[in-house]
Amino acid sequence: MAFINLKTKEVQVKIVYYGPGRGGKTTNLEYLYNRLKDHIKTEMVTIKTQGDRTLFFDFLPMGLGEIKGYHIKIQLYTVPGQVKYNATRKLVLMGVDGLVFVADSAVDRRKQNIDSLANLQENLSAYGKNLFEVPMVFQYNKRDLAEKGIPVLPVEVMEADLNHKLKAPAFEASALEGKNVIKTLKEIIFNTALTLEHQLV
Amino acid sequence: MDANSDASFRDTLKNRLDEVFQEESSDIQGGNKEDESVKASHPLDGLKSAVLSLEWEITQENVHRFIKETKDCLKRYEGDKVFSTFFQVLLALGKYVHKSMKNAHPATGALIKSTFENVTAVIDTGLGEEEKRKLLNKSLAAFRQFKASVLAKKRKAAPEASETAVPEKTIKTVLMELGNRIESELEKMKAEIADIKRKLD
Numbered sequence: 335m336a337f338i339n340l341k342t343k344e345v346q347v348k349i350v351y352y353g354p355g356r357g358g359k360t361t362n363l364e365y366l367y368n369r370l371k372d373h374i375k376t377e378m379v380t381i382k383t384q385g386d387r388t389l390f391f392d393f394l395p396m397g398l399g400e401i402k403g404y405h406i407k408i409q410l411y412t413v414p415g416q417v418k419y420n421a422t423r424k425l426v427l428m429g430v431d432g433l434v435f436v437a438d439s440a441v442d443r444r445k446q447n448i449d450s451l452a453n454l455q456e457n458l459s460a461y462g463k464n465l466f467e468v469p470m471v472f473q474y475n476k477r478d479l480a481e482k483g484i485p486v487l488p489v490e491v492m493e494a495d496l497n498h499k500l501k502a503p504a505f506e507a508s509a510l511e512g513k514n515v516i517k518t519l520k521e522i523i524f525n526t527a528l529t530l531e532h533q534l535v
Numbered sequence: 536m537d538a539n540s541d542a543s544f545r546d547t548l549k550n551r552l553d554e555v556f557q558e559e560s561s562d563i564q565g566g567n568k569e570d571e572s573v574k575a576s577h578p579l580d581g582l583k584s585a586v587l588s589l590e591w592e593i594t595q596e597n598v599h600r601f602i603k604e605t606k607d608c609l610k611r612y613e614g615d616k617v618f619s620t621f622f623q624v625l626l627a628l629g630k631y632v633h634k635s636m637k638n639a640h641p642a643t644g645a646l647i648k649s650t651f652e653n654v655t656a657v658i659d660t661g662l663g664e665e666e667k668r669k670l671l672n673k674s675l676a677a678f679r680q681f682k683a684s685v686l687a688k689k690r691k692a693a694p695e696a697s698e699t700a701v702p703e704k705t706i707k708t709v710l711m712e713l714g715n716r717i718e719s720e721l722e723k724m725k726a727e728i729a730d731i732k733r734k735l736d
Binding site for chain 1: 544545547548549551552555556578580581607611
């Protein structure tokens with residue numbers, strides 16, 4: 335649940351980028367950081383393993399200015415995608431307000447996407463939440479692989495695998511090129527903020 | 536919250552998001568619709584990432600990835616002799632690193648990087664056949680020189696090893712001799728202790 339400070343009229347919204355390892359979660363945040371530097375007053379915090387893997391999490395805070403008299407602050411997090419870091423993933427999910435599920439479009443990553451979504455559901459349940467309660471946006475990342483001759487999953491297959499029950503907004507994207515990265519973020523902020531609206535008195 | 540304020544919140548939020556993100560999009564890429572300004576992907580992006588990972592640290596995972604990416608490129612460019620030769624050089628270097636791992640020649644990383652940069656230049660700049668060959672020859676010369684220095688290092692290390700190496704037979708003899716000596720010392724000590732005991736009695 336978002337942190338709302340009635341005294342300082344400040345709302346902190348936590349959005350977590352979830353998904354399988356090497357799916358492009360950190361690349362999303364790096365792109366956003368480079369594009370939105372003026373709105374991001376602090377450095378992006380990122381802790382990586384050698385070889386470009388996220389070891390702990392990335393953290394990117396940004397301000398949206400004042401809406402209805404409240405200063406809206408967005409905090410973007412990624413989780414480590416590697417299977418073995420589940421304790422960290424679970425911890426990062428604590429108090430999550432909105433989710434972006436970054437799925438990898440490469441054909442050979444199909445199982446990892448499905449497993450990661452199941453893992454998300456399991457970890458949310460530890461906080462008494464489920465996928466249907468938390469605003470979510472799917473991002474089918476790495477669509478550019480097709481142009482390099484690497485087979486990608488058809489979007490219909492990804493929708494059927496991941497989103498056939500949730501029916502959440504979904505975008506084809508290439509985080510590396512920045513395609514639909516901002517659109518994904520706008521969508522999740524919009525949907526998340528709407529669910530918080532009634533709390534802002 | 537009544538319907539009017541609902542709509543007002545929604546509109547304010549939507550406008551704010553458009554304001555924040557649209558402004559940034561036009562600043563950086565000169566266009567207003569971020570998802571429409573798609574950069575062309577580079578065919579060697581995967582290999583580039585593998586080269587950089589390997590340069591960062593030689594791990595099994597990074598080496599495997601590098602070899603896989605190089606093989607993918609070999610397949611993709613199999614009709615072009617110049618490109619194929621570049622990728623064969625990279626593959627040979629990958630296999631060498633795989634075999635030697637952390638003991639690989641310190642110049643390996645630099646050679647992989649320079650070969651990769653040359654093949655990228657050939658692909659990117661659309662050079663003529665003669666210029667392509669020039670760059671290829673440069674990479675081949677560097678590769679041959681590297682090979683020679685690896686062999687020279689091996690040759691240099693080999694005689695040193697034979698000079699200092701002790702034949703197995705000698706080791707066994709020395710150990711036996713040492714064992715016998717310890718045994719006889721023990722016998723002497725036992726005899727001395729028995730003698731002292733006798734005197735005390």
